[in-house]
Amino acid sequence: MLNRWDDGEAAQWTRLGDLGEITYGSRLVGADPALVLHGGGNTSIKGHSTDPWGEPVPTLWVKGSGWDLATIEPPGFAPLRLEPVRRLAELAELSDTEMVSQLRIHLLDASAPNPSVEAILHALLPHRAVLHSHADAVLALTNTAEGDERVRELWGDRAVVVPYVMPGFDLARRCADEWQAQAHDGTEAMVLLNHGIFTFAETTRQAYDSMIDRISEAEQCLADAGVTSFGEADAGAAEGRSAPSPGSDAVETVAELRAAISAAAGVPMLLRDVHDERADAFCARDDLASVAQRGPATPDHIIRTKQFPMVGRDVAAFVDGYxxxxxxxxxxxxDGGSKSGHGSRGGTSQASLTMLDPAPRLVLDRELGLWTAGRRAADCDIVADIYLHTIDVINAAEALGGYVALGEADLFDVEYWELEQAKLARAGAPAVLAGQVALVTGAASGIGRAAAAALASAGAAVVGIDIDPVISVDHDGDSDRPSALHGSAWFGIEGDITDLGALSTAVVAAVNRFGGLDIVVAAAGIFGPSAPLAALAEDHANAPACASSARGRRPDADRSRSGTGDHHHESALGTAWQQTFDINVVGAANTLAAAHRVMRHSPTGGRVVIVGSKNVPAPGKGAAAYSASKAALTQLARVAALEWAADGITVNVVHPDGVFDTGLWSDELIAERAASYELTPEQYRRRNLLGRELTSADVGALIAQMCSPAFAHTTGAQIPQDGGSDRVV
Ligand SMILES: [Zn+2]
Incomplete structure (x- = not known):
């Protein structure tokens, strides 16, 4: 295992004192996923602080609950009065709720985060710096039938070995007892069977070196026992496995599976493909059902993964089992009984427990591979990280003679431990569109981009398609993009919506990345040439193509299609007419057609929002192609509403007007349109009853609303968003 200590960097941190020193060491532990994952592990340092009266107070700075070691900052440590916290271990009994309360009472900073539930254990260890990890190698050794002996064989009496006890006060007490019985001057580590390892020393550097040395020894021990390919959990996504291709059954199979998992959860869930060769190899194991259903590698994974994955696709059977x-x-x-030696835990758990949703968070399927389920893409990714490491641990433990996880009683106690549930609750209420997947056309700019951003802000995972290559430049974030459109909940794909194949590809991307499709926003569109109708005939008579074709066309139009081609015998205006219909009508029809077979499996029923135009109820002179195409588009939406009501899919139209902050509009075009109404550009911008200028963000916000439960009973509707038009009202 790589020792990441860097003296130069360390010096920067240690200048900040004790807290800087432990912050740096904690970050190094957090930097290695083979040591801890996503909030796992904890660390501490002991020193002195000064109270308001100038008296020195022996102090324990311990990781605060809710902080992640990889990114922890000095305020992420809770400063505790060391002596009273140490004395808590002298109590015969302390409920976990009372323990949390006592720890808060002994804080030296009222605004500090809740101290780690292992704070008492950290206080009891005599060393100044203490690090605790859930290292894969230790889990591989201890999640075996002879875990205890293996640890003894490896480290002899250099390690204090503690049998599994659930984290909290009881574990602190047990560790205190085992420490007293086993520790001596040569003690280098404390191993918690089925859980993890502690190292400790006078300095963070020494404690960190000891952690790396111990884990390296454990890894060597695995290698000596013939375990190969250990430690490749983060080798990266493999390209090997082919994704379901358009037209294949797999796309609908996944969408149906997601629907079943969402039904079990009672809320829409994302389902995310984990492209990984090792995961595929694991899914192909003959003994998959056995090895995958023995439990997690370390108990705190259970709040993310459930007690075990679903093997195969029988969601109903998984739910029954749960x-x-x-x-x-x-x-x-x-009843506080003590079947199998497990009493009730925690002060408030005497009240009857409410069952958590019984939906699986992991799917292991021979054909589909490894998929993770969650309310947010980030949750899915956490589960994926955890399970790739779990596969490492299981494979290694199997090679040692057999993976043996904790029994279900121990797992249940952690899953339903109020302090673990509190960790999840701290994430807050989910956003209104959490777990839903949206496809937005024209998402690189204008209304499409605003709609994508609004949907993402409302919690949806979004696939955006656009002819503009900027859409797919950076999947992981781009400072020029709205903050919502980055990270794992966003995927941009370049494509021409007049090509049905491009839309099928986008739908497949939605299925592979998020499991299905619930929301479709058809926002891509062009304004087309601004010209009186009669000009079509004049244009046809005058010129067989060329210069005039650029007139009135916006940049997006130029990027949309190659222009003339087959239509060389037509007039330039005629070609632009055709293009306006191709993009505004055929493009939307393609979008709906490609989406339907997946969207009909949506757990929410499916929501379509079509971006129409005020020009439909109130057309404008000189905008024949645009107005006629938007009218055709509206009629398309009405037919879709009729046809898809039986599937539960709603189809509604928003008719915006005068959204001038989009690529559709240039100052030139605004002036041109204003002139056709005999208005100045300023008057034209606000020519509505309310006298307000509309922005694309306003339209995006309405679109997100139209995808919310508030519109669940509305279909075939046309909603104006035009500031009020005296031609429509
Ligand atoms: Zn732990």
């Missing part, structure tokens, strides 16, 4: 597991175990919490 209910049975809940019923078998929840009784202990209610």
């Amino acid at each position: 209910r049975a597991y809940f019923e078998r175990n929840s009784g202990r919490h209610i």
Whole structure:
């Protein structure tokens, strides 16, 4: 295992004192996913602070709950009065809720985060710097039938070995006892079976070196035992496995699976493909059902992964199994009984427990491979990270003779431990469109981009398609883009919506990345040439193509198609007419057609929003192609509303007017249109009853609303967003 300590960087941190020193060491532990994942592990340092009366106070700075070691900052550590926290371990009993309360009482900073639930354990260890990880190599050694002996063989009496006890006060007490019985001057580590490892020293540097040395020894021990390919969990996504291709059954199979998982969860869930060769190899194991259903590698994974993955696609059977597991175990919490030695935990868990949603968070399927489920793409990614490491641990433990995880009673106690549930609750209420997947056309700019951003802000995962290559320049973030359109919940794909194949590709991307499709926003459009109708005939008579074709066309139009081609015998205006219909009408028809077979499996029923125009109820002179195309588009939407009502899909139209902050409009075009109404450009911008100028963000916000439950009972509707038009009202 790589030792990441850098003296130069360390010096920067240690100048900040004790807290800087432990912050740096913590970040190094957090930097290695083979040590800890996503909020796992904890660290501390002991020193002195000064109280308001100038008295020195022996202080324990311990990781605050909710902070991640990889990114922790000095304020992420909770400063505790060391002595009273140490003395808490002398109590015969302390409920976990009371422990949390006591720890807060002994904080030296009222605004500090809740101290780690392992704070008492950190206080008891005599060393100044303490690091705790859930290292894969230790989990591989200890999640075996002879885990205890393996640790003894490897480290002899250099390690204090502690049998599995659930984290919290009881674990601190048990560690105190084992420490007293086993520790001596040569003690280098404390191993918690089925859980992780502690290292400690006078300095963070020494404690970190010791952590890396111990894990390296454990890895060597695995290698000596013939375990190969250990430690490749982060080798990166493999290109090997082919994604479901358009037209294949897999696309609908995945969409149906997502619908079933969402139904089990009671809310829409994303389902995300984990492209990884090792995951595929794991899914191909003959003993998959056995090895994958023995439990997580370390107990705190359970709040992310459930007690085990679903093997295959039988969601109903998984749900039945989860209910049975809940019923078998929840009784202990209610009556405080002690079946299999597990009493109730925590002060408030005497009240009856409410079952968490029984939907799987992991799918292992021979054909589909590894998929993760969650409310947000980031949740899915966390589960994927955890499971790729779990596969490493399982493969290694199997090679040692057999992976043995904790029994379900221990797992249940952690899953339903109020302090673990509080971690999830801290994430806050999910956004209104959480778990939903949107496809937005024309998403690189204008209304399409604003709609994509509004949907993403409302919690949806968004696939954007656009002819403009900028859409796919940077999937992971771009400072020029709205903040919502980056990260794993966003995917931009370059494509021409007049090509049905490009839309099928976008739909497949939505399925592979997010499991299906719930929302479609047809926002791509062009204004086309601004010309009186009769000009079509004049143009045809005068010229067989060329110069005039650029007139009135916006940049997006130029990028949309190659222009003339087959239409060389037509007039330039005629070609532009055709193009306006191709993009505004045929493009939208393609979008709806490509989306339908997946969207009909949407757990929400499916929502389509078509961006029409005020020109439909109130057409404008000189905008024949645009007005006629938007009218045709509106009629298309009405037919879709009729045809798809039986699938539960709603189709509604928004008719914006005068959204001038989009690529559709140039100052030249505004002046031109203003003149056709005999208005100045300023008057034209605000020529509505309310006298307000509309922005694309306003339209995006309305579109997101139209995809929300507020519009669940509305279909075939046309909603004006034009500031009020005296020609329509
Ligand atoms: Zn731990």
